[in-house]
Structure formats: structure tokens, C-alpha cells
Amino acid sequence: MPFTGTQPNIAPPSRDFIASRGAHTHLPVAVDAKWKGDYCCCYGTVTPVCVSAWVLFLAIPLLFYVYVLPTDAQLGDWTRVGFICLYVASAVFYILSGCWNPGVPDKPLAKSEGDDRIMDAHAPLPHPGIEYTLSRDSNRYVRGFDHYCEFVGNDIGNGNMYCFVGFLAILALLSTYVVVFSGVGVYFMAIDPPHVWHLLLSPWRVAAAAITLCLLLVLLRKCVTSDVCSGVGALVMAMPGASAGAFLLFVVLVITIIAPFVTDMFLGVTPETNPTAFFLILPTLAFAVLFWGMGLHWVLLMCSGMSQKLWLKAKGLNFGRRRPQLV
Helix, strand or coil: CCCCCCCCCCCCCCHHHHHHHHCCCCCCCECCCECHHHCCCCCCCCCHHHHHHHHHHHHHHHHHHHHHHHHCHHHCHHHHHHHHHHHHHHHHHHHHHHHCCCCCCCCCCCECCCCCCCECCCCCCCCCCCCEEEECCCCEEEECCCEEECCCCEEECCCCHHHHHHHHHHHHHHHHHHHHHHHHHHHHHHHCHHHCCCECCCHHHHHHHHHHHHHHHHHHHHHHCCCCCCCHHHHHHCCCCHHHHHHHHHHHHHHHHHHHHHECCCCCCCCCCCCHHHHHHHHHHHHHHHHHHHHHHHHHHHHHCCCHHHHHHHHCCCCCCCCCCEC
């Protein structure tokens, strides 16, 4: 038939059709890949990084409840109730993010090449479908795979994405809550005449503060540029508001290091006048800046339909640890 210059009106194949066809093609499948049947109720793993994250993100704000709230009667019982609600919610979403199924499918059935109806135990496993991506860190396929989170010890995919973003948002709220009311506690302590702080600007105090600050900045620089933290700094600075947050953290860091040396804040310390609130401002402010940026980052990704994996490639960043063997 001669070409008439017009194309036949054929609808493009649907996504479900492509997925079903892809499931029966001989795409490489990871050796010893884990499937849904390999898990009982928890799809995450407890690692040293995960435990350290729990201690940092949840134990540090707990110091506010134990050492600050009991000594500041002016804050009121409603402050305690608000903290408990945010703390419990952040813990629940943290556990859900680490334990919930991120989108791991059931193990596909191996079928013979000649007839899809005949099961063959020796045939290679078919690919679960184009909507599933192999996680290099956990060696399993995840529907809508976004990334593997070391902090929660689990892959992040369609199954637990909302739990993960909820954890970021609630932890950002909790950190901001502690920063604000720690600042209020410091204010109450500073304006109370019996506990007012005085400047002590002797030469040795100023020199000790300057030396301590310089040593800490050098150690932080070595940590950021080390192999362990290689690339993480670039990822953090790519988050929304990272530059303003880094500047604010630097200012608070300088104040936190210098103030104990050049003031009498430790003079006559009692359980009612302890400076815990002052020292909690820096770490919880760091958490607030980090998790507000991360939460906004993933909300924008969800709204744009882009995964973290694609976003990292667009930025030229790569944090994959290992590549599983394929058959």
C-alpha cells in the first residue's frame, strides 16, 4: 500500500499494559533479591546510624522536658502538654517510616519461555514491572522508589513516603518548639534579678573562648571534608533555605561557645537556675533548620512528581553505596 502521508489513529499503550509486558521480559533481576514474603511486620533494619539518629533527634529534645520545663514554672503546664504531643507524634512517625512496607512486591512467579501458564522452578524470575526500582542498599524492588534513608533504616517509596514526610514535618515542629521555649526560658532566667548574668571580659577568658572556637571550627571543617561526610554537605546545602540556616547556625554556635567563658552563667548554679535551656538552643535550632528544609524539599518533589533519585542525578550527586549482582 502506498504511503498516503497520514498516520493510523492508534492509541499509545497504557502504563498498565507496559508494566504487564515488562513483567514478562527477561530484564536482569537482582540475585537473592528480597520480596514481601521475606518480611513479617518490619521492613527496616536497626543500624548504628539508625540508633544514633534516634538518640540525636529524640533524646536531645527530651532534655528540654527533663531539665528545662520543671525549672520554669512561668512556662505553664500547657507547654508540657504541647511538647508531649509533638514528641509522641514524632516517635510514632519515625517508627512507621522505618517499619512500614515502602512498596516491596510479592515474589513473581517464574514461568517457562514457551508457555506463560507453565510454572518452571528453574526459570529466571521475571522483573516485577517498570513501576518498581531496585534499591541498591537493601537489594529489593520498591514501588515508586525514592531513596534509602540511613536515619530510619528503610527504603522510602510509595508505601511510606507520607510517613517519612510526616516525620520530617513533625520533627521540624518539635525542634522549633524546643528552640522557642528554650529561648523563653533563658530570657526568664536572665531578667530575674537574683540570677542575672554579668560579663567577665578578662584576657584569659577571652583568649580561652577564641581558642576553643577556632579549634571547634577546624574540627568541623575536617569532619565536613572527610570521606565519611563526602557529598553530604553538598546535599544538605541543596535544601531550601540552607544558606540562611547555615548563617544562623554559625551565629548561634559562636554565642554558645563564647558565652560560658565571658559570663558568670555557671556561678551559683542550682537545679532551678541551670543553663540547660541555653545549650539546647544550638542543636535543636540545627534540627529545625535541617528538617524544615528537608520537609519542604520532599513536598516539592511530591508536587512535581520527581523522585529523589532523579533529583540527585539532575544535581550531579550520587549517594548509592553498592550495586547488587544481577542475573
